[in-house]
Amino acid sequence: MLYNMNMKSLKQIVDYLILNSSGMSDLGLYHGKVGVAIFFAHYSRYLKNDLYADFSYYLIKESYDELFSYLLNIEYGLSGIGWGINYLVNNNYLSGNIDDVLYDIDSCILKCDLNKIDDFTFDRGFGGILCYICSRLFYKSDKCLFDSKYLNDIKEILILNNNVCLDSNSKIIFNMFLNDNFDIKIDKLIFDIIKNRNNCCKCSFDSLGLLDGLSGLAYIYLDNMMNDETCLCIR
Numbered sequence: 206m207l208y209n210m211n212m213k214s215l216k217q218i219v220d221y222l223i224l225n226s227s228g229m230s231d232l233g234l235y236h237g238k239v240g241v242a243i244f245f246a247h248y249s250r251y252l253k254n255d256l257y258a259d260f261s262y263y264l265i266k267e268s269y270d271e272l273f274s275y276l277l278n279i280e281y282g283l284s285g286i287g288w289g290i291n292y293l294v295n296n297n298y299l300s301g302n303i304d305d306v307l308y309d310i311d312s313c314i315l316k317c318d319l320n321k322i323d324d325f326t327f328d329r330g331f332g333g334i335l336c337y338i339c340s341r342l343f344y345k346s347d348k349c350l351f352d353s354k355y356l357n358d359i360k361e362i363l364i365l366n367n368n369v370c371l372d373s374n375s376k377i378i379f380n381m382f383l384n385d386n387f388d389i390k391i392d393k394l395i396f397d398i399i400k401n402r403n404n405c406c407k408c409s410f411d412s413l414g415l416l417d418g419l420s421g422l423a424y425i426y427l428d429n430m431m432n433d434e435t436c437l438c439i440r
Contacts, residue, residue, distance in 0.1 A: 210426040218423045219248065223260060226413050226420075232268040232275070234285025234395075235328075239268050240415025243289055244424045246298035251427060262299060265290060272309065277317060279333025280416075283310045288337045292392055295344045304348040307341070311350040314338065319362045325369050325379075332375030335359070335382055336391060343387035374398065400425055 222241055231237030242264035249257035268286060276282030287310040293299040294306065314334060324330030338359070341349050363379055371379065377394060381387060403421045412418030 210422070215423055215426055218419050219257075222413060222420055222423070226264060227267065229413060231281065231414070232271055232286060233281040234289050235280045235416035236412065236414035236418065237268070237281070238264045239286050239289035240418075241413060241420045242268070243293065243415060244420040244427075246293055247424060247427055250298070251431060258298065261293070265293065265299065269306075275313075277314060277334055278329045279336055280328040283313055284334045284337035286310065287314075288340050288395065291337070291340050291344060292395075303344070304346050308350070311341070315350055315355065319358055322362060322366075325366065325371055325375055327372055327374035327378070330375070332372065332378055336374075336378045336394070339378060339382055339387050340391045343389075343391055396428075400428070 222245075226238060226241045229238050229241070232239060234240050234243075242261040245257045245261035245264070249255060249261060269290070272283070272286070275286075277284055279285040279288065287307055290299070290306060290310075291303060294301055294303045314337070317334070322331045325332055327333050327336070338351055338356075341351060342356075360383060363383060374394060377390070381390070399415055399421055402416055403425055413420055415421045415424060
């Protein structure tokens with residue numbers, strides 16, 4: 206499907222997303238409103254059109270206002286929503302005091318009983334939650350709730366479970382955390398997941414999400430165009 210994309214079909218997807226994404230029941234990063242908001246933030250910057258940035262903000266606000274008792278994982282839950290907001294604010298797509306905005310999400314993460322963790326996978330387990338924590342540490346928030354004691358407790362849990370079979374993304378995040386090596390690879394890891402899985406021809410036009418959905422398809426096409434233009438400028 207990606208090979209048939211052009212600017213006309215991209216605009217058709219954009220129009221469809223504007224009409225339908227506000228009604229999405231999923232708020233999350235992979236399949237929900239936050240993922241769609243990330244696409245529109247990139248699209249706005251590419252076109253230099255603030256109308257799309259306003260729509261991105263609108264989706265983020267809707268998602269945040271609807272947060273109640275939500276899962277913690279990165280695919281559907283608070284870690285993915287938090288990562289998306291953290292990424293958008295710290296890369297100047299949105300403005301705001303990130304510690305105030307993410308206070309409720311950080312508080313929910315802190316309530317997770319580390320001793321009861323039995324799922325270390327990335328998408329739906331502790332791997333993705335730790336990815337969010339690492340992104341908070343990378344962007345060095347002054348009032349981040351994740352203090353040294355909590356971080357040391359996480360390290361102890363990871364060391365105790367070092368024989369657990371991990372998926373490749375969790376391995377990357379766990380090694381990064383254990384070595385205190387927080388860098389831009391955290392964001393790259395998320396976008397690589399989006400690109401790799403959408404490129405596996407799993408994308409469905411029944412889905413609007415960033416993973417296997419219309420906004421993911423549009424994001425990849427946009428990212429390819431931006432990379433091509435960067436190469437032309439370098440030449």
